[in-house]
Amino acid sequence: KNEVEQSPQNLTAQEGEFITINCSYSVGISALHWLQQHPGGGIVSLFMLSSGKKKHGRLIATINIQEKHSSLHITASHPRDSAVYICAVRGITSGTYKYIFGTGTRLKVLA
Amino acid sequence: ETGVTQSPTHLIKTRGQQVTLRCSSQSGHNTVSWYQQALGQGPQFIFQYYREEENGRGNFPPRFSGLQFPNYSSELNVNALELDDSALYLCASSLDPRGIQETQYFGPGTRLLVL
Numbered sequence: 001k002n003e004v005e006q007s008p009q010n011l012t013a014q015e016g017e018f019i020t021i022n023c024s025y026s027v028g029i030s031a032l033h034w035l036q037q038h039p040g041g042g043i044v045s046l047f048m049l050s051s052g053k054k055k056h057g058r059l060i061a062t063i064n065i066q067e068k069h070s071s072l073h074i075t076a077s078h079p080r081d082s083a084v085y086i087c088a089v090r091g092i093t094s095g096t097y098k099y100i101f102g103t104g105t106r107l108k109v110l111a
Numbered sequence: 112e113t114g115v116t117q118s119p120t121h122l123i124k125t126r127g128q129q130v131t132l133r134c135s136s137q138s139g140h141n142t143v144s145w146y147q148q149a150l151g152q153g154p155q156f157i158f159q160y161y162r163e164e165e166n167g168r169g170n171f172p173p174r175f176s177g178l179q180f181p182n183y184s185s186e187l188n189v190n191a192l193e194l195d196d197s198a199l200y201l202c203a204s205s206l207d208p209r210g211i212q213e214t215q216y217f218g219p220g221t222r223l224l225v226l
Binding site for chain 1: 146167169199201
């Protein structure tokens with residue numbers, strides 16, 4: 001079992017729909033990142049969370065430390081939101097930081 | 112401020128060869144992390160350098176090695192290339208690996224193909 005699990009793996013939505021992507025992790029963390037990766041490989045950091053909730057434009061990210069769970073929400077989705085969304089946690093092992101990534105959720109938003 | 116840049120963008124090598132990938136950090140960032148992303152997978156942490164010292168390592172063999180220079184640019188070296196090393200290699204820079212509020216800035220990646 002992966003230490004960081006994302007669901008769903010693939011998601012197709014119609015433009016305007018509200019989208020939720022989930023991330024569960026099984027290790028102790030100091031922070032959780034939500035990343036966006038477009039075809040060709042470039043990665044953009046969307047959010048870094050250690051508690052609570054953050055909002056940026058149409059994107060909202062929440063984290064529940066006790067439940068080891070985070071969600072990324074996209075309101076009023078648009079075709080330009082089509083990308084792979086990756087959850088990554090930053091944990092500490094033997095005194096050094098280690099980053100563990102989920103396998104990503106491939107989102108396609110249809111016009 | 113300049114972003115994170117990587118070179119080359121694409122590279123083809125054969126088994127057994129050695130490769131060096133380069134990364135220039137975002138201005139002012141003293142920490143760089145390297146990741147390997149196989150096709151269809153999430154990135155895997157290779158290692159991190161902070162102020163020219165290795166600051167953490169993932170589950171990669173010693174033939175994966177790195178350097179960070181005084182200007183905080185970085186290299187990833189892979190010796191004795193294997194077919195499974197074919198992947199997108201990403202570097203990310205950040206300001207302080209000890210900080211709770213650390214945010215990483217990713218480069219565009221180098222796509223390596225080993226034949």
